[in-house]
Amino acid sequence: MKTTYIRLTIATVLLLGIYSCKKGEATTSDYAVSEPEYNKEIVADSISSVATMSVKDKQFIKTANVNMEVKDVYNATISIEKSVQDLGGFVTHSNLQSRVISEETYNTSDENAMLVKKYQTENSMQVRVPTSRLGELLTLINDKKLFLNSRVINAEDVTSSIKYAEMEGKRIKKTAENISELKTTKDKVEMSDENMSEENQQKLANLDVADNLKYSTVDIYIQEPNVRIAEIAVTNSINIDNKYKFDFFYSAKNAFVEGYYLIQRIVIGLVTIWPILLIGGIAFYFYRKNKSNKKVIQEHKE
Template identity: 70%
Template sequence: MKTTYIKLSLSAVLLLGIYSCKKGEVATIERADPYITDSTVAVSDSVSSAASMTVKDKQFIKTADVNMEVKDVYEATISIEKTVQDLGGFVTHSNLHSNVISEDTYNTSGDEAMMIKKYQSENAMQVRVPTEKLGELLTLINDKKLFLNFRNINAEDVTSNIRYAEMEEKRIKKTSENIDQLKANKDKVKLDNDNMTEGNLQQLANMDTADNIKYSTVDIYIKEPKLRIAEIAVTNTRNIDHKYKFNFIYDAKNAFVEGFYLIQKIAVGLITVWPLILILGIILYFLRKRKPTQPAHTKTHEQ
């Protein structure tokens, strides 16, 4: 029992010593730069540890996904693009656009008006940077945020894939040597062609893997938290419409000409249907001729 108590006491002393050392190290950091807060140090350490992780004899394909709100999407986009370029990377996709929520026009004078647009800007970007610069890029992007919705960092271990690709290259090479020993015929040509195709596909996969290991892909989505308002000076279209809506002299002249054309069209129409008019006239003539006339004495009696 006494021995156990002594061991526990020694363990407690060691833990207190380690804690004191750690506390002294933190205090040293804070004295070195009093403007660095605990949260800033934590964010920086988190980014560097997740994005800059290296393991001996391991190969990783690293990707990241950042979704955050910024004060000005256009300004943040320009800054991120410049940062990526400075780090030796490049932008593969950038879709900056504004979603118009409402649009109203208010007349301010007889000739002028003001268009009021309420909109929200956003941008979906994809950039690629050297893998060793991924942590630095994420730290610089983090400085532009007003609010971070989420950030995902993924490191895919492709060491086994690389080893398998090397074995596949050896197999394809061995297959090629075996095909060369065959007699020349149609089957040999087909086997050689299929083996070359497989070898080309394997080389393409190897190049893609090497490129993805060298450059990390980062998807970035940024937007503004509140609506923005744009005031655009435009022409008072309603007044312009009233100005040219009606011209009496011009419209009267056109009406006179159109009336003359209408008379011509009616005359031409009557000429076109002259056979019908002739037949109708003949029918009326015979109807009147066949109508019986009343005797004269009947009229006198009625009077």
């Protein structure tokens, strides 16, 4: 009897071990099938999971900042702008420019030269897109990258701020009702004006929040990783300067003409001061005459 019990116990343990192994194999098999699908879902959502985040009874203002390198800045800019428009958004800023790293002019002949510029093209953009389609835009932008330097996505919870704004609106409305019950005085007019101004500011703040909830702002900076080179055909300016720097016959002719004009100016100047010359001449005449008389008198004395 005891032997039979031991045999049954061993058989039960073996059966449980086999069942556990089969169960473990089945569980492993289930993970093997579902894991690729799970990873695929993570890869698909990793680009926009934050951008598409939605929480019940919560409202978020979402913004994003993308800094990346692309193959061609101009083509990427055109593509991003078109994608923004297709998604129902709009571009608020786009500053595409070529940053010159160096430039050098090489003379290739007496008349021609080559200007070689090394530069990098970059663009700083700001776009606004419906918040519901922010994830789509980030996915489209990500497709243009060669290298992603950084990407920041912010989701600011403004639920409490919206509730507070509603309470402030009710307070302002109640204040207006209380003011209306007062007697018409100068103080009442001032109080009414201040309350109306506060109401307008609150309405403006509500409009800004509503707009930021509806549209997300995305700042985008793109640049090319490699330096581009532009070769521009120009004129050999050094040779041209040397060619026309000095011409002897032309300079001699100009010197002769300038000398002639100088004589004219001297003559005209003398004519202009003729009274002074006349007075000077008379004074000199009397001086010489006086000197001659003194000389004659001295000779007679001797």
